[in-house]
Amino acid sequence: MYLDNSATTQVSKEVFEEMKPYFTEEFGNPSTLYGIGRESKKALNLARQRVADAINAKPDEIIFTSGGSESDNLAIKGIAFKLAKKGRHIITTGIEHPAVVETLKFLESFDFKITYLPVYENGIIKVEDLMEAITDETILITVMHGNNEIGTIQPIEEIGKIARERGIKFHCDAVQTFGKIEVDVEKLNVDLLSLSSHKINGPKGVGALYIKKGTPIEPLIHGGGQERGLRSGTENVSGIVGFGKACELANNQLEEHYEKLIAIRDDLIDKVLTTIPESYLNGDVEKRLPNLVNFRFKAIEGESLILLLDAEGYQTSTGSACSSNKLMASPVLTALGLNPVDVHGSLRISLAPESDNFDVDEFVNAVAKAVERLREMSPLWNQKIDYEDVMCKKHKNACGRC
Structure with missing residues (x-):
């Protein structure tokens, strides 16, 4: 009996069947103009719509990545470098995923100041602590939705309201909650939200970052300008197709x-x-x-x-x-x-x-x-x-x- 589904999940049969043609017959590069390239582009658009529908977002607010870790990096570094002239203070918690913790340690070497909010015996932060930590230099709050080790759920909606009132960008790592409980970006009041495919019976090596329209962000990967210029590189079409199908199934069930x-x-x-x-x-x-x-x-x-x-x-x-x-x-x-x-x-x-x-x-x-x-x-x-x-x-x- 496999009981480590927070580490990874089995790819469902429906997801695998939908992916298969994009390894063989439909192998075109979605950036090309001829037939099989256009078919790959259609598949990307459908997957983007499915991901967006699952979190109550718009398709053009979804950027495909290689997974949750890249999404966290793009969100945090992208906001930090874009808004550095405005301020260099970021607030997080003491129980974030390493993809967040190590990214913030990296930013400290660029003179960003990080506040780690304590959690209490139940593993949840107090909103009062967050409010006290905010300064005029605060440009970003990043708090995970559900913890990957103990499963506790943070008061994301309340945190998002505070961030919005103060004009602070808010990122949430929803890798563990997506597909398990409702994840609605409008209700949660988030500006950025990280997702991962292989936690919801989709393939490994693919994820997404929701970026609310109008959110300023600096790309990490430069090149051909794919994914609205925020994540250059030929898209992993088969993986994205599988992710889109996994989102549809998880949302419906x-x-x-x-x-x-x-x-x-x-x-x-x-x-x-x-x-x-x-x-x-x-x-x-x-x-x-x-x-x-x-x-x-x-x-x-x-x-x-x-x-x-x-x-x-x-x-x-x-x-x-x-x-x-x-x-x-x-x-x-x-x-x-x-x-x-x-x-x-x-x-x-x-x-x-x-x-x-x-x-x-x-x-x-x-x-x-x-x-x-x-x-x-x-x-x-x-x-x-x-x-x-x-x-x-x-x-x-x-x-x-x-």
């Missing part, structure tokens, strides 16, 4: 899939917390994605738990896919104020619509057995060693850096 995933998610949370001693849910109980849960278990190590579950046929993760091969404690979980040792004992389960054949009872039983086995070997569990005794003396943190 949104309500049905939401109800299905909510039921499985809540059953899973209830049974894990009542079955396994000293197990805890990370993030808000209610303001969370319908398909994602993140638990922590006292006195165990998450990577070992994942390997034991893999041996039983369950593919899960202990954090985001971008950092699951690193030994450092999750910055997202650490930002919640959790003990660094506890952070290492996390387990992320992310569902998909096809998870309706998922046997929750069997899975919880497998987790319980794995946790019990690991605790039998854990000095933290058996001898009640104080956490301070195992924390890194140099960094005061069980971070894995030493």
